[in-house]
Amino acid sequence: MLQHLLTTNELKVDEIYQILSDAHNFKKGMEWHPEGKIFAANLFFEPSTRTKSSFEVAEKRLGLDVIHFEVLTSSVQKGETLYDTVKTLESIGVKTVVIRHDQDRYFDELVGKVNIPIINGGDGCGHHPTQSLLDLMTIHQEFGQFAGLKIAIIGDIRHSRVARSNADVLTRLGAEVIFSGPEDWFDSRSADMSKYRPIDQAVQEADVVMLLRVQHERHQQKSSFTANEYHKQYGLTLEREKMMKQDSIIMHPAPVNRNVEIADSLVECKRSRIFKQMENGVYVRMAAIKRSIESLEGGNQYETTYSERVLHSI
Amino acid sequence: MLQHLLTTNELKVDEIYQILSDAHNFKKGMEWHPEGKIFAANLFFEPSTRTKSSFEVAEKRLGLDVIHFEVLTSSVQKGETLYDTVKTLESIGVKTVVIRHDQDRYFDELVGKVNIPIINGGDGCGHHPTQSLLDLMTIHQEFGQFAGLKIAIIGDIRHSRVARSNADVLTRLGAEVIFSGPEDWFDSRSADMSKYRPIDQAVQEADVVMLLRVQHERHQQKSSFTANEYHKQYGLTLEREKMMKQDSIIMHPAPVNRNVEIADSLVECKRSRIFKQMENGVYVRMAAIKRSIESLEGGNQYETTYSERVLHSI
Amino acid sequence: MLQHLLTTNELKVDEIYQILSDAHNFKKGMEWHPEGKIFAANLFFEPSTRTKSSFEVAEKRLGLDVIHFEVLTSSVQKGETLYDTVKTLESIGVKTVVIRHDQDRYFDELVGKVNIPIINGGDGCGHHPTQSLLDLMTIHQEFGQFAGLKIAIIGDIRHSRVARSNADVLTRLGAEVIFSGPEDWFDSRSADMSKYRPIDQAVQEADVVMLLRVQHERHQQKSSFTANEYHKQYGLTLEREKMMKQDSIIMHPAPVNRNVEIADSLVECKRSRIFKQMENGVYVRMAAIKRSIESLEGGNQYETTYSERVLHSI
Structure with missing residues (x-):
């Protein structure tokens, strides 16, 4: 069965742990190349x-050939649908596609209809699973586990792909997630309000202070904050650090x-893992x-079973 | 002598058959790599x-290195001519160029002056030889020959690179070509009117129903059809199929x-070869x-002589 | 120590000579590939x-993997600084960057802060060291030395990266540099006025007539010349040649x-080395x-010492 990577929510x-373990091994120098x-x-x-360059480096380190695709100079300019674009790539021999698209769950129109795996590089305000996974890897690298950690996610929860994916998966892995940032930017879709903390408290309690990018380009109306006000009220200032x-x-x-x-x-201080x-x-x-x-290729040829224990023992 | 590929008309x-035979062999797994x-x-x-991605896959499968060229970020933006652009690429060691350009017969200003082969990836409303050749390959794959086949080319003949190239070459190879679509879109340059058929008749008679794309972006005045009208009058509807x-x-x-x-x-029905x-x-x-x-490299090192017979026997 | 290539002025x-010697050897077929x-x-x-394609060919001939970066589709569009962009590339494993940027000395904000070498592909109206070096290589190839040569740099000195870099380095290498072109386009920053010659005299005296591009895109006010006037007054006409x-x-x-x-x-006459x-x-x-x-990699593994004598003897 095709292993798409669409959202972290659907990952068991x-x-x-299997992905994190492979990632860890790649970092240690493991070689794996498809035939x-x-x-x-x-x-x-x-x-x-x-994200794009990172995928390209990843692909090339695995020995893949990367076909160049620029949306601005593609037939998407002639109105071609995403489905037809992916199907075209499949027809000419492309074996895996990474897609970032501004439409939430763009992949719903592809899954089950295309015969190559899709890796979601970010959809609308929805999901960004490889970002979540790299966050998990960074936390695990630091603390060796998720259980017992308190993670403060701070900022623009509503517009953040990362916040949603991360909060869910961190909770499942045993961490406690709290939130902070402008209260206006919260809603029931994005966060459980009982987990909301004033910024100073969040910073003090957390093992991981996970800041979110203010997505200027997604805010429909002019923001009620200046950059400077945002920094003072909700940013990680020198004082809060x-x-x-x-x-x-x-x-x-x-x-x-x-x-x-x-x-x-x-940004590059001792605590920063950016x-x-x-x-x-x-x-x-x-x-x-x-x-x-x-x-x-029809089945994982990798026989190791992965578990938190295995990851620890590496 | 440099073997450009400019138009199908000039191919004997x-x-x-030599190109089709090589293509067929590549499909069967033939390896060929330049030194x-x-x-x-x-x-x-x-x-x-x-077209662009397909060429890139083809080049990389042959082991070529593909130099990246985006018109939007090139010196073409500073007014550099096509000749100077190609000559520059030649100077830095590029050994073959594929060009798509909106000017009819853009290659006339290059041939005889540049020392590397040019492969036409489509010029204006003129020619698109690799599209013609892939159409021929698809038909040959299906029927094993061209003689005796009736091919209906339906649609926007006037603006179609494909129609012109295909009609000519299919006729030379022994097939009969008929046309259909909006009568207004025909002219003496594009088609012999005695070959025109009403749409229903064309669909019924043909072994190959070859639809052309309505090239919205090339029609100067607003089209006299809505999409829906076009579909009913000249499209391949469920009924016509x-x-x-x-x-x-x-x-x-x-x-x-x-x-x-x-x-x-x-689009993806059993008859479709799209x-x-x-x-x-x-x-x-x-x-x-x-x-x-x-x-x-100074001469075809490939010794097989190609003929329809050889192609058949493979 | 990291060997950036930022300006020719700072090259001893x-x-x-070491770079020219390596370049000469590469031309003769020397193979060198990083591990x-x-x-x-x-x-x-x-x-x-x-410049871009030339760097890409150079990189690929050395066996490097080139990560694709288009400014138009990068996070630079979201306001990311140059420093953060380069630091990002460093983080994902890029080992060398070539940068062209419209800001003079853009590299001052990078040097000492990034841990990968920067090769300047042109900054604002400032420097373009690889262009200077290829000019030097071309001159050396022709005359076997720099001493005693008279080089006329003609045209838009003020807006030319090349003029500034070349005049300096050619003088250091023992050549005499003279200038010509519209007097208005000179200033004390760009040239020593005692080296200015009327166009006909410059062309007659010179061993190398080095023409500069009229940089339409950099002239702030409308130029006082038509193309035709410029050609007659300051261009290399058939008569002047x-x-x-x-x-x-x-x-x-x-x-x-x-x-x-x-x-x-x-452009392609016998004298032209363009x-x-x-x-x-x-x-x-x-x-x-x-x-x-x-x-x-921590030190030049190449043991040859380079000098003009060595270059000559190759």
């Missing part, structure tokens, strides 16, 4: 540097709005692509 | 998904305007590139 | 055909404005990349 805990010439294509319908617990860390999916979500000088997250992104994507391609 | 019947590092560049001055001969097939160069040229549910055409496109392009690169 | 004479999978990225914030010394050569960084800086039919320059550009870039990557 075992599957999550023969395998083509991948990255379809990004929204601007992206790190000093309130953090001794071994707690700072995460952010990037691109960072410096001096908005986080003080400029904290660039570490990006590095881990490559390994997580290698693992996700490996999983998809193995599903094409 | 022998050359056509050393060979660079190719794809210059697409118009949006394209399938039922009139087709038992073993006749449906072809379309894509991208398809669903429910305009063809009913949505027929995605098969795309798959064959890769093999035909591999054959065209092989032919061009062999001409660079 | 020995370093210049393992090395990723490079080309960040072009301005349109470019030849006849005044040139017997073995003198014509150079131009391209893209050429035909019949502006140079008569159309002279396409030779482009060819040499690949070798010079291979040498520059080799130098950068060797600095990453």
